[in-house]
Amino acid sequence: DTAVSQTPKYLVTQMGNDKSIKCEQNLGHDTMYWYKQDSKKFLKIMFSYNNKELIINETVPNRFSPKSPDKAHLNLHINSLELGDSAVYFCASSQDANQPQHFGDGTRLSIL
Amino acid sequence: AQSVTQPDIHITVSEGASLELRCNYSYGATPxxxxxxxxxxxxxxxxxxxxxxxxxxQGIKGFEAEFKRSQSSFNLRKPSVHWSDAAEYFCAVGAPSYGNKLVFGAGTILRVKS
Incomplete structure (x- = not known):
């Protein structure tokens, strides 16, 4: 059983489009995260939700909007995609602040 | 704010040799x-x-790491590397007081030669 699953695995789209990435975890964790890994493999946190409440919002353009319909899901919607948004986006979850994070396999977003 | 440094971008070791990947962190409290x-x-x-x-x-796949507060280090070691260990390794520091966000190092690419 996949613990943290992201869809789609690959996303190729054009500049200016709006797209969403979905994330679901079946671990019963309370906290979920979105990370961005750029072309140099540098990983940086974007958002974190705990029980559907936003607790971390790093310096991310407001074109990025996370949504957590329940604590098992954290989706990422991106408006007006730009070339610089091309990256691999990872979802993660943890039980609480004292537990390690479990990562999904990533969504590779390519902007044409 | 916390930060992590992995000084080695690439490391190549022979299969069967020992491995140490370096990690230094900066954080105001116990990380x-x-x-x-x-x-x-x-x-x-x-x-x-x-x-x-x-x-x-101790970790999975025969890896271990040692926390040295005096050196602000958390180096990863393995006594005998296998070809399947070739991958990229990331050190991270977590901050429960900052919503448990992880700050990652830039990664070290491990190549294993036979």
């Missing part, structure tokens, strides 16, 4: 420290973690 491994096209898999207690922690 939570992690090592993750990422194979090409895959997500990150947790190798081991340090929260408190014994400073030598």
């Amino acid at each position: 939570y420290l992690f090592w993750y491994v990422q194979s090409p096209g895959q997500g990150l898999q947790l190798l081991l973690k340090y929260f408190s207690g014994d400073t030598l922690v």
Whole structure:
């Protein structure tokens, strides 16, 4: 059983489009995260939700909007995609602040 | 704010040789420290973690790491490397007081030669 699953695995789209990435975890964790890994493999946190409440919002353009319909899901919607948004986006979850994070396999977003 | 430095971008070792990957961190309190491994096209898999207690922690796949507060280091070691260990390794520091966000180092690519 996949613990943290992201869809789609690959996303190729054009500049200016709006797209969403979905994330679901079946671990019963309370906290979920979105990370961005750029072309140099540098990983940086974007958002974190705990029980559907936003607790971390790093310096991310407001074109990025996370949504957590329940604590098992954290989706990422991106408006007006730009070339610089091309990256691999990872979802993660943890039980609480004292537990390690479990990562999904990533969504590779390519902007044409 | 916390930060992590992995001084080695690439490391090449022979199969069967020992391995040490370096990690230095900066954090004002006792950190939570992690090592993750990422194979090409895959997500990150947790190798081991340090929260408190014994400073030598054992992880999966025969890896271990030692927390040295005086040196602000958390180096990853393995006594005998296997070809399947070739991957990218990320050290991370966690901050429960900052919503448990992880700050990652830039990663070290491990190549294993036969």
